[in-house]
Every structure is written in C-alpha cells, then in structure tokens.
Amino acid sequence: MKALYLTGKAQVEMRDIPVPECPDDGLLIKIDSVGLCGSDVRTYSVGSAKINYPVILGHENAGYVEKVGKNVTGWKVGDKVVANPAIPCGKCYYCVNKMPGLCDNIQVAGTSFPGGFAQYMVFPGDMLSRGQIIKVPDDADLEPMILAELLASVVKAQDDLKVGMGETVVIVGSGPIGCLHAQIARLHGATKIIMAELNKERLDKCHEFGGTHFIVSSQEDLVQRVMEITDGRGADVCIVACPSAKPHQQGVELLRKEGRLCLFGGLPKDNPWTTMDGNLIHYKRLRIFGAYSYSAADFAKGYELLAAGRIDTRIITHTLPLEKMPEGVRMIQQGEAIKVVLKPWMEE
Template sequence: MKMKAALMYGPSDIRVEETDKPICPEDGLILKVMSVGLCGSDIRNLTTDSRKGNYPFIYGHEIVGFVDEIGEEEKKYKVGDRLFLFPGTYCMECDECISGHSENCSNTEVAKLAGTGGFAQYVSISGEKIRRGGIYEIPDDVSFDAASLGEPLTSVFACLENVKVEYPDTLVIIGAGPIGCFMAQLAKIRGAQKVIMIDLNDTRLEMAKGFGVDITINSSKEDPIEAVQKLTGGKGADKVISATPANATQTQSIHMVRKGGLAVFFGGVPKGSMTELDCNLIHYNNIWIKGHFGASYSQSKRAFQLAISSSFPTEKFITHILPLDKINEGIQLTRTGEAIKVVLHPFDN
C-alpha cells in the first residue's frame, strides 16, 4: 500500500510524493498522522546536508494522530485511539537517566527509537517505543493541531522550570521565533514581571506582543545590550535566554544579565563553532551560564498536559495550517518570519 510523504533528497530538495506505507510491527502499531508541526530543527535539517548524502529521508517529529492498525501482540492501544508521540526515548537505566537527566540518556540504541518520519500520512511505532514510554493519549475535546504543539512546548517548559523563571523576574529572550514566543507566554504564567524580546525582524516582534512580551527591541536598529541596560536601570536582567542558532547572541547575553544573574544557551549553534565570552565579566559579576537541551519524561508529560489545557492558549501560536503538499511554502513562511507556527496536515481534514 502507498502513502503520501515529504521526502528529502538533499538540501532544500523536498518532494511530496508516494512511497510505501510502513508495515505494522507485530508488537507495535501504525499511527495515521493527522497533524505534524514544522519545527525549526526540521527546517535546519531540511535545508542542509543533514543526512550526509543518505537520502531520501522523511523528517517530522511533532506527531499526533490516531491508531490506524495494531499488531497481533500489541495490547496497550486500540484502533481509533488518539495519540501524541513524544520523540525522545530514554532507557531509565543509564547514569544520566538515574540522575534525573533522562534527556541526556546515553543508551544510543534506545535513542534511535525517537519518533521521526512525521511528514507522511502514516508512521510506524515499535513495541519497544511503546514499552519505553513517551506516548500520551489526546482527549476527544482537544484538536490534533493543539496537541501537536505539546512537543515544542516540552523543551521550553523544561528550560523555564530548570532555571526557575518566576516572580518577580525580568527576563530577556533573544529570538522571537516560535520557541521564543512559547517562552514569553510561559514565563508570564510562571510569574515573570517583565519580558523583553529581542529580534531582527519587526514582523516577528510585533506578533510576539500577543504572547506576553512587554517590551521589544529590534537589534538591527539599536544596540540590544545598551537597550536592556537602560530598561533595567543599568542593573541588567535577572535571566537572559539566547534562543537563536547564533553564537553572537550567546556573546551578547552575558552583557545583558545582572550581577549574580543567569545566562541560558538554549538555541543550538553550528557544530564546531566557538562563542567568544568576556570571562572577566563572568568571573567578577558572578554570572552563571547554563546550557539547555531537551526535557525529562516527567517534564514532557506535564508540558503536554499544559498544551491541551485551557491554561495555555496553544492554538493562538498556530498562524498557518497547510496541507503536506505545501511543506516548502511552510518553510519559507517560517524563515521569513511571517509565521509563528506552521502545522501541516498530511490528509485533507
């Protein structure tokens, strides 16, 4: 049987065409993908030689849908169940998992179970993935589109929890993309009193004001360090999160944070690149620097619960819903800043 999928044949060479539908594992299931979010990491992978010539490949990890088929040995789920697939998979046995940092699980075989392949009409879920966990049921009254945002919210939820964003913080977020906007909204829920957003794109900055941002700074028009220092009476912000894929914003972040404050490196930068840091400033101002990646199983579950609750305006972040055939248009909309969040529909629904 055939299905429609967005296959990557090389950098920026994504073709929506027919391919073989996956075969249902004896102890697993086939999920019919109803909504799949277009993530910044997907766009980075799709526009670079991420597979080093190993093509074609199907990306997409913000996956929700319903069970289309189950194997003879699968007993946990049934056909028709509505499921959210968290892409992280952890062994819960290695030193990292046991210490509470399952997001850094060192079991590479288990990590390979992480969900991808969502830019297609169907995905296969193995029995081992089901046993290891990270699959959550979606209530009937929650849309698939809203539920798909449970994945990008996960890392944001974990970050703000780990660095204890709370009352009465002044928080600076560098990067007004989907992640930055999630951060702003969640920071306000957690009690932050002032959220300052920095970006180069006026369109994105204007949209960010709808997600709890108090003040915006366009760093192409004014010095963002001077602007933050002025807005904080020369003290600096309590916490600064660099949520861009750029070394330069990491460098800037330590000049925006107060003495004893915290700079968070959230966005991944090009592999092998180095960030210049004023180490005397870090030393004498007692500045803490923390890297952030991923989320634990506990945090993924609670982030998903928040995404599908009335406490978080999840669907407000979705600016464009497109058929899978228009994935290239979705990439462009995101890269230009016209979109906050693009959700793709593999089926006409």
C-alpha cells in the same frame, strides 16, 4: 500512502509507498498533524550529519490509532494520540543517572526511523513501554498538541533556570521557541518579559504571546535598552533562543549580578564558537546553562499545559498540505510565519 522524502539539501519528493506494517508491540498511526520544526528547517536547508538520504522527517506528531499490535493492551483504533519522539535506551550512563534526554543511544522519530511527514507512521513498542505516548481526549483538537514537544524543551530549560516571581527575563529570538519561553516565564511569575529580535516583522507577530517589552535589536542597542528598562541593574535571566553567538556576548553584559544565561539555540556546525567577557562572568558571578532535550516527564508537563488551555496556541500561524513543506520553510525563514503545521491528508 503519500510520504514526503527529503532526498538532498533543499530537495523533496512526494512518493506513494506501502503503508507500514503495525509491529506486534506497537501502534500504526494515521497522522493528523505534524509540526515543521526549526530543526527540520535546518536539515532541509543545510543538511544534517544525523540523517541519511532519502529520509522521512517529522518528529512533532499527533494522530489517530489506525491499528493496534497484537501484543498491545490499553489502546484501541480511533484513539487520539501525541507522542514524545525521542526514545532513550534506558541503559546507558545518562539514562541510569536520570538524564534520559542526553542518552548516548537515543532514537528519534524522523531521524532514526521514519517520521510523520507521511500519512501513516509506526509508533514502536519502546514508545509504549516507556510511557511516551499520550492519549488525547476524544473532544480535543489534535493540531495544537504538536506543540508538546517544543514545550518540553522550554519547560526543562526554565526548570533548570528556576525562573521565578517578579523576575525580569530577556528572550532573544521571537520564533515559536521564543514565544513559548515568554508564556512559560509569565506562568512562572516573571513580571518583565523582554523579547528581542532582528526582524521587525517577526517580532510584531509575537506581541500577544507574553512579552511586556519588545526590542528590534537590528535597530536598537539591546544591552542599553535592557539597562534602561531595569533601571541600570540588568535582567535576572537571559534566554538566547536563536542560532547566533552575538546574543551570548550581549547576555553577559545585560544580566544583573548573579544573573543566569541560557544558551537555548545551537550555533551553525561550521562556526560553533562563541566569545564572552570572562571578567563579567567572574565578577558578576554569572551562571551559564546549556539547554537541550528533555525527559518524558517534561513532555507530559508540556502536554498538560496545552490540555489545560494555559498556552496560547495561536503561535501556529499557518497550516499547509504536506507537499507544501518547502513553502512552509520559506515562510518561516522570511518571518511570515511563526509556527507551521503540515497536514498529510489536506488537499492542495
């Protein structure tokens, strides 16, 4: 089979390797679609302490059952599937206390074991036993289902934030995460959804995905514009969906009293520090939330939203052959694409 290996920073190599053996308690999957995630873009561009080269990335995976382990029941060859890629141990403090997304020993496809940047991959038995593989209807399109993983994180964050009816939500960052946050905020009943982005070309691409107001923050004062839109009161919620500290600072300024700030985007490892006005946090009684990971239940919610047609999946703007992964990275980084899907069986 063909597999795309990341062999170093910004270095990939397409290799012909044997198809992996199907484990007795798992499934062998023929990959139809694999999402090129923001974390893949970062790992490709700057590396990651979580991987050892060479590695097969890819954790947003959808495909067909190619083989069924001899000890597995309830699945058959040809079934369409999408999988939650993060496998909690089920035994650590966080798993036992209903926080599996923060598991101390979590295993993740594309990091802990080979991912979907290949024509075939193994879904291990732990995925099956913990209900992390979802069977997709035969008549459903597999490609959009790769968004379930991103949606799981968004659903979890907004459940924690308790975004509600009639609220004003500011979303900083108009990549796929920002676009999904806008759609989920709309489904929760938010009436003003303000999307902010440094890159005008990228912001222009997201006008159809739930926003009501759009701010090019490299050209306009974000805090001032939010105050104008909210008649000087400020927003109920601010979600920072980009890897920048400046919106953290702006977030505490543009929120109303008792507003909620969500730090969804991680910061660069070599400069992870942020500064916020402590007096504003104190006197406005602001609440600040970190957002990271999700549970199997959140993943299932994301899938159900997709299956019910409640999500505009046109945020997938480009589909490329697997070997064009570096081109997909470039398109995302330059704002030409919102979400890129790779196809291991597509010819150049």
